[in-house]
Each structure stands twice: as C-alpha cells, then as structure tokens.
Amino acid sequence: MKNYLVKPGSKVSFKKCDPDGKRDMPFGKGKAQDKLRDLVDELRKLQSRLYAGHKHRLLIILQAMDTAGKDSTIRHVFTGVNPQGVRVASFKAPTQEELDHDYLWRIHSKTPAKGEIAIFNRSHYEDVLVVKVHDLVPPKTWKKRYSQINDFERMLSDEGTTIIKFFLHIDRNEQKKRIEERLNDPKKAWKFSEDDLKERKFWDNYQKAYEEAISRTSTVWAPWHIIPSNEKWCRNLLITSIIVDKLKKLGMEYPKPAKGLDKITVK
Ligand code: ATP
Ligand code: MG
Secondary structure: OOOOEOOOOOOOOHHHOOOOOHHHOOOOHHHHHHHHHHHHHHHHHHHHHHHHHOOOEEEEEEEEOOOOOHHHHHHHHOOOOOHHHEEEEEOOOOOHHHHOOOOOHHHHOOOOOOOOEEEEEOOHHHHHOHHHHOOOOOHHHHOOHHHHHHHHHHHHHHOOEEEEEEEEEOOHHHHHHHHHHHHHOOOOHHHOOHHHHHHHOOHHHHHHHHHHHHHHHOOOOOOEEEEEOOOHHHHHHHHHHHHHHHHHHOOOOOOOOOOOHHHOOOO
8 A cells, every 4th residue: 555655855745645545545445444444453452562561652643624534533543442552632722821831832741651652633733834824923933843843853753752644635625525514414513613614714825834844844753644535444544554554663572571470379
C-alpha cells in the first residue's frame, strides 16, 4: 500500500493529492475491512508491549478540516487497545490561562510518557492554521512558529518519542455532504455546529495554510502523511497500517522476567 508520506523538504499541493484513495487501494472495501480487523488486532498486541516495556513513547497528531473524521478515526483505529496506555488530548480554542502562556505550554504537558500513546485531536498546528487564517496573532509571530515547532518535535524525538502526523484530506463536496448529514440525521445532529458553516467559508485559506504548514514541518523525525479521507474505510486502513508499521520497527519485546522467578512458589 502507498504510505502517503510527505517527503521532508517537498512542497505540498493538494491539487496533486487525491482525497478519494480508492484508486490506489490494492483491494476493495470488503477485503479492506478484514485487513483492518487484523491490523487493529496487531496494534493491540504492539501497544501491550509498548505499555509493558515502559520505554518508548508514541505521539500521533491528527489535523483536518471540520468533519474530516478525526473523532471517527480515533474510534476505529484504537478500538482494540488497552485504554490504560492511551490518552486522547483535544485542543480547542485556548482558555485565558493558556493564552497567557506560550502556545506550546498546553501541548507539552499532554505529550506521552514512557509506555504511552498520546493522540492529539488538533494540536500546536492550530497555531499556524486558524491563527493565520483569522489573523489572531501578527504574521511576524506565526511565521517563526514553523521552525519552533520543528525544534520542539525534534527535542521530543531525541528524547525517545516517536511522532506520526496525519492530515485527513477530504474535498469541499465531501464536507458539504457530511455537514448535511449532521443536519438531517438525528443521530448526528449533536455534532452540528454553526461554526462549521462559518469556517467553511474560509476553505481556500485553510487549504493554503495547511499546504504551507505541512510543507514546512514534514521532517525526518516527525513526518506528515496526507491521508485520502473521503472514503472512511481507506482512511482507517491507511492510518492503522502506518502506525502498525512504525511500531513494528521499534522492535519491542516484553521485558525479560526478573532472575529467580522460576524458584518462587506461591503458597
Ligand atoms: P468536533 O467538531 O468534531 O467536535 P473540533 O476539533 O472541530 O471537533 P470544536 O470544538 O468544534 O472541536 O472546535 C475547536 C475549535 O478550536 C476549532 O475551530 C479550532 O480551530 C479551534 N482552536 C484550536 N486550537 C486553537 C488555537 N490555538 N487558537 C485558536 N483556535 C483554536
Ligand atoms: Mg468542530
């Protein structure tokens, strides 16, 4: 399967990124769902070793336009893992206390500890996305943030955190469809927010902001993947397989039993 990695130093253009994903899949939806089940199970086993080993940390960053499926990705991909070792951090508009600190303050405290997986539902990237699109801080401030973010992620990586970043790529029509579903399906209505309509008007600005952010911050130590997400089954399969691949490369084993365990008898 293609892994949709953004090569460090390359310039991203969404025009060249298919949001559909089906065309590049080696199989159809039915087979993909079987594969996903296997991969989710593999992820469960790998996370069990990550947790037991208490050595590696994994940080997964999810960014996307509204309705692209960050929540649903988390539900589907991590459905099998032990909740003890996984934390989801959702970053909304900052509170006054957060605004009174630097923009990485609230982020750093949510990064994973040894043995943990942290999933960021939005992240410090909002500080070069929504902040840029809506002029929330002057350009001279946000322009410095790309290299600050690269340095911050480099530090995390040097200290033993594996970082994988995903942009869930949908097109404008798909977003329209999904907002309409939220309006028309009573089970989805709770997800509808007027803000999604307001932000949709800035679609082009957001796409440009994303292209720039991804181009400038896909690094060897914290690479971006642009995941075609119009089709949820493609999205889930690709993301799970990339995470499983990365975890496998860590070569994790359960810690060796302490010496003398074989001599202990439980009375
Ligand atoms: P969902 O709609 O699926 O519940 P969401 O992530 O869109 O999830 P919302 O509460 O709708 O959650 O939106 C959070 C909002 O907070 C987004 O519009 C986002 O751009 C905004 N936000 C996040 N970080 C920042 C930031 N640093 N500065 C300003 N706004 C931010
Ligand atoms: Mg929202």
